[in-house]
Amino acid sequence: MYQLNSDQLAIQRQYDQLSTGRRVLTISDDPAAAARAIGLQREVSRTDQMVRNADAAEAFYQSADVTLDKVDSAIIEARGAAVEAAQSVLSDDQREALAMTIRQQMESIVSAGNGMFADHQLLGGVLQTDLALEHVSGTVRFNGNQAIGLTKVGDGTQAEFTVSAATAIGVGEPFIEGESLDAALNADTRLIDMKQGEGVQAGVLTVSDGDHFVELDLRQAATIGDVADVLRTVDLDGRSLSVTLGADSITVQYADGLPGTLAIKDAAGSRLASDLLISNPDGFRAPPLVGDRLAPQVTLATSISDLNDGAGLDLTDGLVIDRGDQRYEIDFSNAETVGDVIIAINRSDAEVKAVLNETAGRIELHALRSGVDYSVGENGGSAATELGIRTADEDTLVSELARERGLNYNPEGPDLVITRPDGVELEFELEDAETVGEIIDLIRNHPDNQDTQRVLVSLNEVGNGLRLTAPPGADPIRVTQPGLSDAGTYLGWIPEDASEGVGELDGSVAVLNGSDYQPRDAGGAIDTLLRLESAIRDGDISEIGRLQARLDDDLDASTRTRGRVGVWHSSLQDSRTAVENENVLLQSQLSDAMDADLASVISELQARQVALEASMRFVGQTSGITVLNYL
Known part of the structure; x- marks a missing residue:
């Protein structure tokens, strides 16, 4: 009966193998093969997910390419219209038609900027679900963000699958990049923020005077103040240490200020002293030991x-x-x-x-x-x-005035004339001035402007622009720009539609407040086209020429972005091919570990069936035998 039961179980197992195609059905069937198969199945699932990620990313790349092609076409069409509009012989109707062409191309870019795929913005931020670009009173507002989508492909490294509006069409670009804020060290400065963000690694130091040694475990130090406090506890034969923090330095010396050997070295595997630039392992450097260039990175938490x-x-x-x-x-x-x-x-x-x-x-x-x-x-x-973010100051370059076109000078005389309230005319030639500050110095140092009736010049206290003040006289302060000069206009003293700037009396002072001499464009293709539309209607040939150059920059940015997407797509295809090949190999190894050899199973099944039949025949023959058969 045992043999019969064993054969039946074996036959059932072989039927299960035939129906499932698997050799290992439970871990107990083959523990080693089952453990190997579990690891292989995990890797197969990973590669399957990588392939799905690659398929999704490829779809985004294809959609982004279509969108950027739309942007490229719109800019190219607008560039052609701008070239045509740069003529001075066009009628008002022709200019209006060209302006409408520019408007149409701008709308095309706005539409592209609002493009979506799989519920994600292609350019307006991957987490943005509403329209990224919105028309507001003749302008376009960016409601999106610069978030980009990341996915894992190939070897598991992250890959971008969307692009930002800033890189593609210039929307949301910075119009002012400020000056460095120059943070200083203090006791609360974190070690990881020091050295402009490179960080200082906490560790173990050995401090010595040549005869006595003290080991300091600073692995738990979080701030430079923690390091300084522990160093101040050192006692070397009755001599303590003084630790001073500077704006970007740390100074270590004996508290009594007297000379002597002061050796500081890192323990094995530590680099704290080296990072702080106070390492002096042999004591050859005489104190004080000064480590500099330690200024911290400016963070949102910086005071x-x-x-x-x-x-x-x-x-x-x-x-x-x-x-x-x-x-x-x-x-x-x-x-x-x-x-x-x-x-x-x-x-x-x-x-x-x-x-x-x-x-x-x-x-x-x-x-x-x-x-x-x-x-x-x-x-x-x-x-x-x-804060380093004032957009117009004394350091503004003269070449950046007039929206980076620079000033036009008068070849036959002065470029700027300031008439004081007492009638004295101050003439200035500005061709050698490189900054607004140098123009201010020319006014202050003019030989005819050194008496009590002199004109004073300074930056406006509110907003931007240059302010002229003088004691009152018979007339207000006047500014003119002789000949071909436009210096008065683009320094902010003469309105664009006027030939001179005229001041007013403010209490007991004659004043001429200039307007902002360096307003900033918002930047980007949409901003360029909105300005170009207005310039074409106004027949402003100079502005049209400036905006043509900006269109070239916008086209370059869009084309570079499209090219980058193409490179990503090509790299993605290579990565996907590698992952698919890896998946095939893993599937093969999993099959070797788990799948049944059908020929062997069938052969064994036949043998078991014969054995079962023999066992049942034997049982049948012996079931009728009694004790009487042996008497």
Whole structure:
């Protein structure tokens, strides 16, 4: 009966193998093969997912290519219309027709910018579900974000499968990249933020005076203050250490200020002293030991008092942001950290996105409204200047005026004439001036402008622009630009449709407040086309020429982005092929470990059936035998 039961179980198992095609049905069938198969199945699932990721990414690449082709075509068409519009012999109807062509191409780019695939924006941010670009009062507002989609393909590395609007069509680009904020060290500076973000690795130090040795375990130190505090506890034959933190340095010496051997070295596997540049393993360097270039990276948590090399910033009066004709005051009265400054700007209605570039340690402002000018100025104090984001100051290059076209000079005489209220004319030739600050110096140092009736010049205290003041006289302050010069216009003193600028009396002072001499374009293809449409209607040949060059830049940006997508697509195909080949190999190995050899199973099944039949025949023959058969 045992043999009969064994044969029946074996036959059932072989039937199961035939029906499933699997040799190992339970772990107990072959523990080693089952364990190997579990690992192989996990790898097969991983490669299957990689292939699915690649398929999804390829679909995004194809959609992005179609979208960017639409952008390229629109810019090329607009470029042709701009070339035609640069003629001075066109009628108003012809200019209107060309302006409408530009409008149509702009709408095409807006449509492309709002393109979606699989419920994700192709250009407006992968997590953006609403329209990224919206028409508002003749302008276009960017409601999206610059988030990009990432997926894992090939060897598991992350790959981008969407592009941002900033890289593709220039929307949301920074219109001002500020100056470095220069954070200083203090006791609370984290080790990981030091050396401009490269970081300092905590470790173990050995400090010695040549005869006595002290080992310091600083592996739990989180800030430079922790390191300094532990070093101050060292006692070398009755001599303690003094540790001083500078703006970007640390100084270690004996507290008594006297000379002597002071050796500091890293323990095996440690690099703290080397990172701090105070390593002196043999004591050859005489104290003090100074480690410099340790200034920390500026982060959102950096205190305002630690900026400007530790001198702090005065943000009391805040700043103003001009967007078109609208002015917005930004209040920093509650700001304690760089993050608070960023939040205050972003919560304003100026439609500006402030971002901290931690690598460069500066604030960048991104325009969210295309078709308008932006500028950042003071609000009676120096906040914009100290934050490094004032858009027009004394360092502005003359070559950047007139929207980077520079000034036109008068070849036959002075470029600028300022007439004081007392009638004295001050003539200036500006061809050698490289910055606005140098023009200011020319006015201040003019030999006919050194008496008590002199004209004073300074930057406007609110907003941007140059302010002329003088004691009152018979006439107001006047500014003219002789001949072919346009210096007065683009320095902000003469309106574009006027031949001279005329001041006014402000209390007991004659004043001429200039307008902003360096407003910033929002940037990007949509902004370019909106400005080009207006320039064509106005017949502004100079502006059309400037915008033609910008269209070339916009086309280059779009083409580069499209080329990058093409490279990604090609790389993706190679990665997918490699993953598919890996999947086939894994499937083969899994089959070897798990699949049944049908020929062997059938052969064994036949043998078991014969054995079962013999066993049943034997049982049948013996079932009728009794004890009487043996009497």
